Amino acid sequence: MTGVKIGIIMGSQSDWTTMREAAQILDELGVAYETRIVSAHRTPDRLWDYGKTAVARGLEVIIAGAGGAAHLPGMMASKTRLPVIGVPVQTRALAGVDSLYSIVQMPRGFPVATMAIGAAGAANAGLMAAAILANSDPDLAQRLEDWRTALSASIPDEPVDD
Numbered sequence: 249m250t251g252v253k254i255g256i257i258m259g260s261q262s263d264w265t266t267m268r269e270a271a272q273i274l275d276e277l278g279v280a281y282e283t284r285i286v287s288a289h290r291t292p293d294r295l296w297d298y299g300k301t302a303v304a305r306g307l308e309v310i311i312a313g314a315g316g317a318a319h320l321p322g323m324m325a326s327k328t329r330l331p332v333i334g335v336p337v338q339t340r341a342l343a344g345v346d347s348l349y350s351i352v353q354m355p356r357g358f359p360v361a362t363m364a365i366g367a368a369g370a371a372n373a374g375l376m377a378a379a380i381l382a383n384s385d386p387d388l389a390q391r392l393e394d395w396r397t398a399l400s401a402s403i404p405d406e407p408v409d410d
């Protein structure tokens with residue numbers, strides 16, 4: 249086991265621009281993660297192996313981003329009991345609504361915690377994964393509290409002209 253508890257997986261290199269937002273949040277919070285390209289359609293055996301070995305390798309949360317016919321998060325949820333956080337990547341053709349619908353409407357029994365479309369969703373996936381780990385990691389819990397306090401403090405009281 250590597251000690252890494254969060255896996256960030258995505259269907260394509262082209263998803264990394266979005267999924268990097270999750271990684272950046274975890275960097276800010278000092279949480280280790282691994283990143284892999286795992287495509288439900290192009291590398292199904294890789295998906296199967298990743299899901300099958302995830303628990304034994306010590307992972308505790310999987311963040312899965314995909315676009316279009318975005319079957320990666322749901323298929324991963326079917327293969328591992330670990331919590332899977334889905335990120336609908338924004339697409340050109342249908343603006344990510346296709347991704348959202350592909351991820352969110354899971355059948356009873358195999359949930360995917362589905363975030364918003366695009367960069368905000370990916371960042372929130374990082375925060376959600378950290379929040380899950382923080383339940384059993386007081387130091388991380390404090391860092392997460394501090395992160396949230398700093399964000400609140402950065403919001404001005406009044407708007408200014410652009």
Ligand code: RP5
Pocket residue numbers: 258259260261262263287313314315316317337
């Ligand atoms: C999906 O197809 C990927 O998750 C990606 O969002 C989308 C397009 O992939 P590329 O054609 O850019 O590799 O499987």
